[in-house]
Amino acid sequence: MLAYSGGLDTTVAVGWLREALDADVICVAADVGQGGDFEALRERALMSGAVEAVVVDGTDEFAEDYLRPTLAANALYQGRYPLVSALSRPLICHHLVQAAAEFGAGSVAHGCTGKGNDQVRFEVSLGALAPHLKVLAPVRGWGMTREETQAWGIAHGLPVATTSTTGAGVPVKAPYSIDENLWGRAIECGQLEDPMAEAPDDVWERTVPPSKAPTDPAYCVLTFEAGVPVAVDGERLPLAQLIRRVDALAGSFGVGRLDMVEDRVVGIKSREVYEVAGALVLIDAHRDLEALVLDRDVLRTKRGLEARYAELVYEGQWFSPLREALDAFNANTQQYVSGDVRVKLEPGSARVVGRSAPGSLYDLSLATYDIGDTFEHGAAEGFVKLWGLPLKTWARARGRS
Numbered sequence: 001m002l003a004y005s006g007g008l009d010t011t012v013a014v015g016w017l018r019e020a021l022d023a024d025v026i027c028v029a030a031d032v033g034q035g036g037d038f039e040a041l042r043e044r045a046l047m048s049g050a051v052e053a054v055v056v057d058g059t060d061e062f063a064e065d066y067l068r069p070t071l072a073a074n075a076l077y078q079g080r081y082p083l084v085s086a087l088s089r090p091l092i093c094h095h096l097v098q099a100a101a102e103f104g105a106g107s108v109a110h111g112c113t114g115k116g117n118d119q120v121r122f123e124v125s126l127g128a129l130a131p132h133l134k135v136l137a138p139v140r141g142w143g144m145t146r147e148e149t150q151a152w153g154i155a156h157g158l159p160v161a162t163t164s165t166t167g168a169g170v171p172v173k174a175p176y177s178i179d180e181n182l183w184g185r186a187i188e189c190g191q192l193e194d195p196m197a198e199a200p201d202d203v204w205e206r207t208v209p210p211s212k213a214p215t216d217p218a219y220c221v222l223t224f225e226a227g228v229p230v231a232v233d234g235e236r237l238p239l240a241q242l243i244r245r246v247d248a249l250a251g252s253f254g255v256g257r258l259d260m261v262e263d264r265v266v267g268i269k270s271r272e273v274y275e276v277a278g279a280l281v282l283i284d285a286h287r288d289l290e291a292l293v294l295d296r297d298v299l300r301t302k303r304g305l306e307a308r309y310a311e312l313v314y315e316g317q318w319f320s321p322l323r324e325a326l327d328a329f330n331a332n333t334q335q336y337v338s339g340d341v342r343v344k345l346e347p348g349s350a351r352v353v354g355r356s357a358p359g360s361l362y363d364l365s366l367a368t369y370d371i372g373d374t375f376e377h378g379a380a381e382g383f384v385k386l387w388g389l390p391l392k393t394w395a396r397a398r399g400r401s
Contacts, residue, residue: 001100001108003092003122004029004053006041008146008160010111012153013138014048017109019156020138025109027053028099032062032088033182033240047159052103056095062182063240066091072227072330074287075310080260081272082279083313084184089118090318093125100133109136120265121316128319176203182243184256184276195271199259206247206275210254210348218345219353220249222285227334229282247278253345256280265315281350285341288352293336293359302333 002017004010004027017023027045031038038055045053066087075083096108108126112119114137123135144152153160177189187203201209223231230236232245250256256277264270290299305326312323339357343350365374 001096001103001105002027002050003096003108003110004041004045004050005111006044007111008149008153009113009139011044011048011158011160012149012156013109013111014045014050015153015156015158016138016142017136018049021136023107024051025049026051026099026103026105028056028092028096029053030056030058030088030092030095032091033059033244034180044159049158054095054099058091058095059182059240060238062088062091063238063243067183067243068228068239069327069330070309070313071229071282071286072334073309073326074283074290074306075313076283076306077310077314078260078262079307080258081262081274081310081314082183082276082283083310084181084186084274084276084279085118085179086121086314086316086318087183088179088181089121089316090125093122093129097126097130097133100130105133107134107136109138111139112137114140115264115266115268117265117314117316121318124316125319182240183279184247184274187273187275188270192271192273195261199273203273204257204275207251207256207277208254213252213254213347215347218249218253220246220343220345222246222282222341222343223339224286224289224341225338227286227330227337229286243278243282245278246281250277250281250345250350251275253350254348255345255350277350281343284350285343285352286337288355289339289341289357290333290337292339292355292362293357294333295361298333302330305329 002010002013002025004014006029010027014025014027017025027042027048027050029038029041029045042053042055070083070087077083077086099105100108108130110119110122112122119137119140123137126133126135139149142149150160176187176192179186185206187199191197191200192203221233222229223234228239229242229246230239232242232249237245247256256275256279258274258276258280259271260274261269261271290302294302309323309326309330312318312320312326317323336357336359338359339355341352342354344353365372
């Protein structure tokens with residue numbers, strides 16, 4: 001079984017596995033919301049020499065089983081990246097293992113290189129799901145450059161005329177490596193390898209330049225139930241459709257362009273460019289609603305665990321017991337995270353400007369400084385003295401006057 005994207009590496013991998021191992025290759029591709037012509041992708045796999053090609057319609061599964069818990073965790077790797085590619089890999093591995101059982105395969109293969117994160121995500125996930133399967137990494141093993149890989153494919157009559165494709169096998173003009181799904185787009189390579197160079201205009205596809213966004217602000221109200229977004233401006237939508245709606249709306253204002261240098265699992269720094277408008281708006285709105293309804297200690301603890309959650313997913317530990325335990329904690333915290341969040345969209349900006357919730361811990365009579373204030377001001381003096389007592393004791397012991 002080969003995890004097949006339709007790009008140069010996995011297309012050549014089909015032919016290479018047949019020649020080097022005398023193996024029958026069955027390709028498995030997954031639609032996780034990236035779009036494209038999947039029938040053409042299937043035909044491309046068969047033209048490359050695969051004996052069968054399976055395309056999994058996984059968009060709703062991706063939204064419900066992977067994006068829903070990730071949103072509950074507000075997962076942002078290094079505080080910025082919403083984990084686009086890292087989230088689709090465990091889903092693909094799940095279907096690879098299922099297909100291997102169906103077709104009686106003893107080996108599974110991926111098309112990752114030796115310096116990327118995805119090799120870790122595929123192999124660790126496959127090991128957790130089916131430790132009996134042998135995992136092959138032909139691209140990492142053959143050691144060819146991209147040009148040599150293309151030349152090998154052409155020499156063997158494989159359909160490798162284009163130099164770069166999206167995850168659904170759609171040709172792109174520039175020599176970038178692009179991975180895309182419902183949660184966003186991840187772009188690297190080409191001119192982006194110079195961290196000082198501004199990302200060219202042709203890398204952006206799901207967002208407009210902020211300078212070309214509408215000048216008049218727009219508002220949208222996101223409704224959450226138990227931590228899950230369920231409606232936009234009162235219109236209830238399935239989660240996958242809601243994410244698309246928010247992504248398109250925010251992207252039309254130039255929101256969601258992310259340019260960062262990040263730390264890869266293998267120990268190197270990499271410059272990555274992302275389009276993640278919907279993901280960032282939904283995470284920001286969800287975090288804001290949590291601040292309204294969660295107890296301070298719960299919120300403080302959850303914020304610390306969110307960073308660890310993002311690291312686990314980024315580093316290929318989706319199927320780890322710790323991730324499952326954190327999901328259980330997050331699920332418990334979400335029972336009161338229901339309400340509306342009002343987001344204001346302006347060129348290049350999305351800001352939460354209002355929020356309400358039935359389970360709100362905001363009490364106007366305690367917060368106000370005007371008539372109707374019920375806060376016990378006289379109790380504050382004793383509280384402050386006791387709160388500062390440890391530090392005052394420490395200072396006296398150190399001889400401070």
